[in-house]
Amino acid sequence: MRPLQQSEQSVTSVLIWDLPLRLFHWAMVLVVCVAAVTGYLFEDWWLDVHVWAGYALTALLLFRLIWGFVGSYYSRFNSFPLSIGGVRTHLFDLLRGRSDPKEGHTPVGAWMIVLLLTTLIGLVVSGFVVWGGQENNGPLASVISYGVGKGVEDVHEIFANILMGLIGVHLAGVLVETVIFKHDLIRAMLTGEKQVVPSGKSTAGLKHSVIGIVLFTVIAFGLTYWINSASRANEVAALDQIYKQACGECHMAYHPSLRTQSAWDQLMQGLEDHYGEDASLSDEVAQTVRTYLKDNNALNFDTEAAHKIGRINTPSLRITDTRFWQKKHDDFKDADFRHPAVGSKINCIACHKDAETGRFDDASIKLPKGIKYD
Amino acid sequence: MIKPFIVALGLGTVAFAGPVQADTILPEYEAQARAADPSFSGFSAERGQAFYLKDHATGKAETPSCTTCHMGNPTQAGRTRAGKTIAPMALSQTPDRFQDVKKVEKWFRRNCKSVLGRECSPQEKGDFITFMKTQ
Numbered sequence: 001m002r003p004l005q006q007s008e009q010s011v012t013s014v015l016i017w018d019l020p021l022r023l024f025h026w027a028m029v030l031v032v033c034v035a036a037v038t039g040y041l042f043e044d045w046w047l048d049v050h051v052w053a054g055y056a057l058t059a060l061l062l063f064r065l066i067w068g069f070v071g072s073y074y075s076r077f078n079s080f081p082l083s084i085g086g087v088r089t090h091l092f093d094l095l096r097g098r099s100d101p102k103e104g105h106t107p108v109g110a111w112m113i114v115l116l117l118t119t120l121i122g123l124v125v126s127g128f129v130v131w132g133g134q135e136n137n138g139p140l141a142s143v144i145s146y147g148v149g150k151g152v153e154d155v156h157e158i159f160a161n162i163l164m165g166l167i168g169v170h171l172a173g174v175l176v177e178t179v180i181f182k183h184d185l186i187r188a189m190l191t192g193e194k195q196v197v198p199s200g201k202s203t204a205g206l207k208h209s210v211i212g213i214v215l216f217t218v219i220a221f222g223l224t225y226w227i228n229s230a231s232r233a234n235e236v237a238a239l240d241q242i243y244k245q246a247c248g249e250c251h252m253a254y255h256p257s258l259r260t261q262s263a264w265d266q267l268m269q270g271l272e273d274h275y276g277e278d279a280s281l282s283d284e285v286a287q288t289v290r291t292y293l294k295d296n297n298a299l300n301f302d303t304e305a306a307h308k309i310g311r312i313n314t315p316s317l318r319i320t321d322t323r324f325w326q327k328k329h330d331d332f333k334d335a336d337f338r339h340p341a342v343g344s345k346i347n348c349i350a351c352h353k354d355a356e357t358g359r360f361d362d363a364s365i366k367l368p369k370g371i372k373y374d
Numbered sequence: 375m376i377k378p379f380i381v382a383l384g385l386g387t388v389a390f391a392g393p394v395q396a397d398t399i400l401p402e403y404e405a406q407a408r409a410a411d412p413s414f415s416g417f418s419a420e421r422g423q424a425f426y427l428k429d430h431a432t433g434k435a436e437t438p439s440c441t442t443c444h445m446g447n448p449t450q451a452g453r454t455r456a457g458k459t460i461a462p463m464a465l466s467q468t469p470d471r472f473q474d475v476k477k478v479e480k481w482f483r484r485n486c487k488s489v490l491g492r493e494c495s496p497q498e499k500g501d502f503i504t505f506m507k508t509q
Binding site for chain 2: 249250251252272273275276277278279280281282342343344346347350
């Protein structure tokens with residue numbers, strides 16, 4: 001086709017992708033798969049796995065952004081052929097069935113990486129906001145309100161859908177290059193080597209392997225430290241001991257954020273006929289409990305349970321009569337609640353290990369053996 | 375060397391003294407029972423058992439009997455209507471039962487109102503505890 005004899009003779013194996021970049025790439029593949037499967041397919045209570053994937057993704061992205069400035073030549077962003085002219089030529093070439101082997105990225109390939117990285121950043125940032133706001137968890141829990149977290153959930157999903165689309169295009173591109181143009185890109189991303197006419201630009205070598213691994217380790221530790229120290233600030237205070245004693249004898253002591261002040265007042269007035277039992281307290285204890293419930297009622301908490309259950313009054317004063325509660329538990333049969341390890345639907349702690357904290361994190365749901373939920 | 379021994383001895387005595395304390399609450403009920411009925415002639419485990427197992431059904435519909443929550447066999451753990459486990463009432467199984475007068479009185483007040491629709495008499499309380507001591 002083309003007179004290329006001269007250069008074809010000097011085609012050799014050149015190390016293009018440094019080791020840290022390749023590790024980054026395949027780690028990313030794995031982590032995005034985990035995040036996508038747990039995010040799209042699994043029940044909410046796989047959320048902790050999803051979030052761990054998100055944390056890993058954050059570390060990888062931070063690494064990639066820095067590596068774009070300090071990595072070997074073809075890892076650096078300033079080596080990306082992003083000019084519009086280059087893209088146009090490349091696209092025309094592709095349409096005419098031509099694609100020359102390139103040492104680094106092709107123009108379209110480079111843009112693909114820019115889009116992928118941008119989308120991933122959006123995904124991770126929105127993920128932190130939802131995790132902090134709606135689930136009141138993670139490092140941003142004390143900064144992001146429930147409402148903001150809830151609103152950003154949609155944004156997070158949009159980013160996720162865009163990412164899926166981009167990954168589709170990325171894979172299609174690699175397939176076309178591999179099958180039609182016989183450029184073995186996958187092998188190159190494994191070994192780091194391409195068969196090209198050396199231009200002398202690539203600087204990848206042992207030095208970069210060492211720097212890259214050290215850099216990633218530092219990032220991973222730094223991020224873990226930040227997540228741990230910022231998340232700790234956000235524990236919900238433990239239940240008052242007198243309250244826990246007084247109201248935790250027949251059933252678990254419900255977190256005060258699960259009812260409004262007026263509901264608690266009404267409930268405290270009717271303790272002598274409390275759902276078919278006498279639950280009366282001595283005046284002194286009753287007064288302490290009333291004050292505690294008032295000071296910690298639903299309006300004082302920013303959790304999902306406080307918003308969707310706590311702030312909603314029901315004529316029966318029951319938590320379990322709120323619409324949100326019923327909707328979330330309507331897949332259970334009565335027999336599930338009579339399971340020996342549960343006993344009653346008001347025994348929240350049988351399934352929600354964090355029920356006493358009022359958090360009701362999806363990740364803390366552990367169903368007793370034998371109860372199915374689908 | 376001798377110190378841990380004394381401590382152990384002390385702890386042993388306390389632990390041993392534990393169950394016996396149930397006896398301090400009974401004389402009180404006995405005095406009350408005698409004051410209410412001069413012909414009172416002591417508590418009876420049999421009466422306590424019958425009272426415990428009886429289907430009273432004079433209180434709230436949800437709780438006809440003591441055994442709604444405690445077990446017919448009091449050496450077994452019971453369960454509240456909300457699914458929480460109640461340690462056995464029998465003193466042999468739960469040695470720290472019936473020690474804290476306030477606690478005992480609180481539960482008699484509540485449970486008797488729920489089951490019988492009224493307070494229990496000192497005699498009923500004493501019979502109940504006497505029965506549980508034999509279990």
